[in-house]
Amino acid sequence: MNRRAVLRAGAGLVGAGIVGGCLQTESRSVRSPPLVADRPDAVYHPTHSEGMEMIGSTTAGEYKVAAMYSYPHRFWEITGPNTNKKELDGSHAMHLMTVVWDPETRVVLPNAGLTIELTTGGSLVDQTNMYAMLSQPMGLHYGNNVEADGDGTYTASVDIGSVPDDRVRRTGEFRGRFTDPATAEIEFDYSQSVRDGLSYEEYDDAGERAALEPMDMMTPSATVPPKAEVPGAVRGTDTSGDAVFVVAVQDAVPAGIEGDGQYLTVFAHTPYNRTVLPSMTLSGSLSGSGDPFALEPTLDPELGYHYGAAVSEVVDGRTLSITVDTPPQLTRHEGYETAFLDMPGAEVPL
């Protein structure tokens, strides 16, 4: 009997084991507390947090991959400025997560197009797209709620679909990298009792403008350094939709980008945890010099993920206007689903 059958059958059975298992599973979704009534249009403290179980890491092609799981989560898919809540429906056993990074530089790859195939005993249990996701405790990761077929040894086969060039420009030593797909296999034991032993905590200050602290994912994390440590000369910051833009100027244009002047970089991150905010469409314009230009999503081994444009010179006293044409197209965990959606233009005097 598959898990869904167990859940459904549980209602009509008196077998304590089955009913017990059933209640355990169901209690989790019941215990996911209702959302707070007045969520701010900003990052807010979620109602609860859940622990996670690291299940392994491996190298595949030029990628390093780690996987972990937690309880199934509710989350929000994003299309343009719209959110679509993915409800828990009781059919899922866990929230499966992966982080993918470059082993050498430990730069986290946010647009790698992941698919996961979960098998046990050679038969397919679930197969799904892994959304690029944003979570306060878990940062930038890929994840989805998946089914399981009871306790046992599972193989998570992670298909990494490469990082599309159209999506993320690569510079420096990253030129030509991350273009080949690869498959990583991670074997792990799953049991409902281990899952149910993961920590679970509810909070009184849910809904307040704050964030849970990042947990140790035992992997590199996609974060922008504190302002003082941001590469280049930091020239100013502004916020939009609760996102922070740190504007810095690099003296040289990274290899792979045309231009022999300076390189204007915008590092976009969440408040509190400074998690990188990728997958936006940004454009900029400098006061007094007219034409708007694209701030291209770029992955560079030294600069990390940023939005950048080559400019002839960034003159003191000018203002950089940043326009957000598309907010971060990242699936959001609770506490991030109302932020970074309505994003007015930002103005940064340089």
Next chain:
Amino acid sequence: MGLDESLPRRQFMKAAVAVGGASALSACLGRAPRAGEPVPEGVSDSSELPQRQHAWNERVRGDDEGNVHLPRHQTILYLNVDADGTPRSDARETVEAALRTLDRAYERSNEGLVYSVAYSPSYFERFDDSLPDSVDLPEPRRLSGFENPEFDTQDTLLHLASDRADVVLEAEEAMFGDRSEVNGLAVADRLGDALTVDDRRTGFIGAGMPAERQTQRGEPISGIPDSLPVPEASPLFMGFEAGFAGNQATEDYVTIEAGPFAGGTTKHVANLRQRLGDWYDEQTFEERVMEMFSPSHAEQGRVEGVGANLGADSGIDAFLDSETIQQSIDEHGRVGHAQKAARANRDEDGNVRILRRHVESTDGDMASLHFPSLQRRLSTFEEVREAMNGDDLTDNPSVRQRVNNGILEYVFVQNRGNFLVPPRRYRALPTPRPA
């Protein structure tokens, strides 16, 4: 796996095909005795049949709109030649004799049997000669960065199709089992004497069939959510009609014109698993129309229900220009599946380049899709699939590799195989350079 005799007839027949074997056939015949519903007989001379093994359109059901309705029951058998090296002439004679038996036994139609036999690039590697340049047949390969399929490199593909479940079962049993007659005709030569079945896949198509089959033994099959959302009227799990006549290549168009294999075609067969929980439960009908057809179809309310109102053409050709696509992405954050693929599926004169003959499957209790596609050159299919990937449309970050990118979030390629469907004269274990 046993057959549940209490199933309604239609479900029972489909279940019998999925299970296969002599007992399934006899259960089928017990349920619907041949005497009560005779199967039309075939031709005494196979040369009366067309050279094109893929000439099915005139021999199966059509509707008033001109759409072709593929036979309801299909079995796709992946076969290996028993001996190593170059096939011997006696094996070739056995195969031809066996196929002639099928030709005599069953009318080449949906009420009898339509079938074709095809050969892989691996098969042709058995020979010193290579295929002529007039045949474009690469080895199967990965066709997107986000798929990791198993490649079907068996020698031979036998594709059986009929509206009669008992016919596809009987043909298979006569060719590979121990059934001694086919439609009353004695069987002397069997394909099984020269070929061995490596894999057996089954499919079905037709209004009502996916809705009936979204559960097995009272449980939703894998890929189908508990809401059992597949519409009764839909011929496919995803809830829409497909393969409109106006969006399909003609049989003429996909036929190889020159060289020894003139009259043949190439065939790509993929298997795609479907995971439809989010497709149905998280999306509105309009969003499904946007992702299956195009955002413009949703804006203009072009699709009603399963899309029967579209007649013989989905109308997708009106929405293929890059300006329309860009505008749709900007306004809706999505691009349509049909819209993306069709961009590469038209020639300079607007003719459709590939002929899709896909059917649904519940093999392994999973919702999946067997996707045969016919085209003159196999690489044409690869070009269409590349357009379907939409890699060129992801500069707006709302369209991701799978998300908001047609139906890519819901389908997962499991297998790919490439085959040459030779003309009838070379259908039995052909050499790469037949004289």
